[in-house]
Amino acid sequence: MTNIQNRGIHSPDLPEVASRMPEDETLYELADLFRVFGDSTRIKILCSLSASDLCVADIAALLGMNQSAISHQLRVLKQARLVRVTRRGRSSIYGLDDDHVRTIFEQGFRHVRHIAPGSGEEEAHG
């Protein structure tokens, strides 16, 4: 029989899918958030801070990078509300802003390690 397999819109679910899409603004914010995680320097910084609050010089020393680069990236992280900063004398002490950061981080970790979420214990890097 002349069964029409594919013409125009292919999935009958498409209107349903469209109706379930969040606001564009929300999706942009989401992409912005993940983009901040999507750089190895920032990942290393977040990973360090998940272990302990640290000043800029310590982070730079830990990562073997220059102070300016770290400071620039800390600004990005701060603007994204992923880290908070407290002035302490001459130093700025940075720390993770909240536990969402840790959670997102660890989910990504599980993914790259191919470990099922919510399964057994895992080395806490934070």
Added chain:
Amino acid sequence: MTNIQNRGIHSPDLPEVASRMPEDETLYELADLFRVFGDSTRIKILCSLSASDLCVADIAALLGMNQSAISHQLRVLKQARLVRVTRRGRSSIYGLDDDHVRTIFEQGFRHVRHIAPGSGEEEAHG
């Protein structure tokens, strides 16, 4: 010899932090993973696919973008193992690869909803 407040390494935890840092390779993979989430087009694609498996043309129609752009991004998502593809006739049906994707995605959602909108500097969306 007066009291030395800060010289060289500032945090006594620094060696401990260093010892807890994962392998560089792992951190690069983690950044690579998040970078894939860090684009609004790919986020929209993932969001669509979290509702239903879809062919390329449907995704393009849904997002109002041209087929080539979507295809290029689907390749990125496939290489990152965030989506899987099944050939069905002339169409390629894409779907989320596993539930990690959904979980990471939803954690991000919680974060952006948790942050008070408009309370910080924001960049242009891309």
Added chain:
DNA sequence: ATGATATATGAATATATGCTCATATATTCA
């Protein structure tokens, strides 16, 4: 005040990346 230390920031640059266009590949149907 001066000098030393710690961090922040603007400009410049090199690289990365997303999109478009044109085209190639793959599949279905007449």
Added chain:
DNA sequence: TGAATATATGAGCATATATTCATATATCAT
């Protein structure tokens, strides 16, 4: 077979971005 449809891909361009360098700002010690 050839036409039509669906997707994939390479090249080129425009934009974004991560780093470095130089320098500004802020704090502490003398």
